Amino acid sequence: MSVVQAPSAPTHTLGGTTFTSLATPSRGSTTDNSLWRVQLAPGTTPTPHSLTREEIFLVLRGTADVTIDGVQETALTGSAIVVPSGVPFGLGNDGDEPVELLCCLPVGGQAQLGDGTLLTPPWAQ
Template structure:
């Protein structure tokens, strides 16, 4: 039984946020990836279009999420379903770090508005 201890999780940082990776192919996962996101206060991540479905669950805090042009305030306990091809922007307008849990299938990529493609190691 693969058990990923918190001390074994791998941390990545991009656009001011931290992604603490638990389930990846390197950790033994065959189909899914999962990570904890840490979005610091007053952080606004750039909009990006995803290639795979993501399930985004907010554990702690409050965020403003824009998905395909629709903006919603998301509170701890809320879940956002992000379909493939959707464009997502995440903002933490508060003074406290927001913590999320995200699950997707292996192979997720994201494209920024300028055409830059990101292959996040926490989802591949």
Template sequence: MPVIHATDAQVHEVHNTRFTSLIRPGTGSAELCVWQTEIAADSVGLPHRILGEEAFVLLSGEVTMSIDGESAPMKPGDAAVAPAGSMIGIANSTSEPAVLMVTVRVGFAAELPDGSTFTPPWAS
């Protein structure tokens, strides 16, 4: 069984958020991508439309998750699933970073507010 060690994971920093890529085609997965997302304190993520289903589990901190205009607070251990085609956003209004584990299928992409399509490198 191959193991991806945290020290070997690729890290990407975008919009006050750190994405640590753990499982993706580049590390041997054929179907799934898993990454850790750390959202800086007092920051709001860039709202975007996801072109595939995305699942989230909050590991630490607190966030507000918005899916298609419906917002709800999340505490550690809470989970959310955003359906393909939904508009999502995550906000951390606390003074501490928040950490989520996220999973999608290989080939995942998002549409940014300017209409461009983005395939995140942590999911390819």
């Protein structure tokens, strides 16, 4: 499948964050990488976690607050955020406007929460 039409609405919601699965195995469109859109509502605080695979975000709109391995940075529209595997990170939005990002993660990548729990993000499946 070469062209995958975007769903008309977000496919998952977690707190102030919405996820829209774009190219994922469950949509029959990919076997190696998953791609989704993330929207962070104003005031969304980061959920610290790490990943078992490298993850890349592209800021499409707004300004994201990024913490990677304890280092805080600001990612502006057009910035790429590269999160190495096994490194704690979090994304937030302390601005007044939504932040929109595009995210890519290899299929099978999992998030590891602070308590050690492994979670396969449903929006990436």
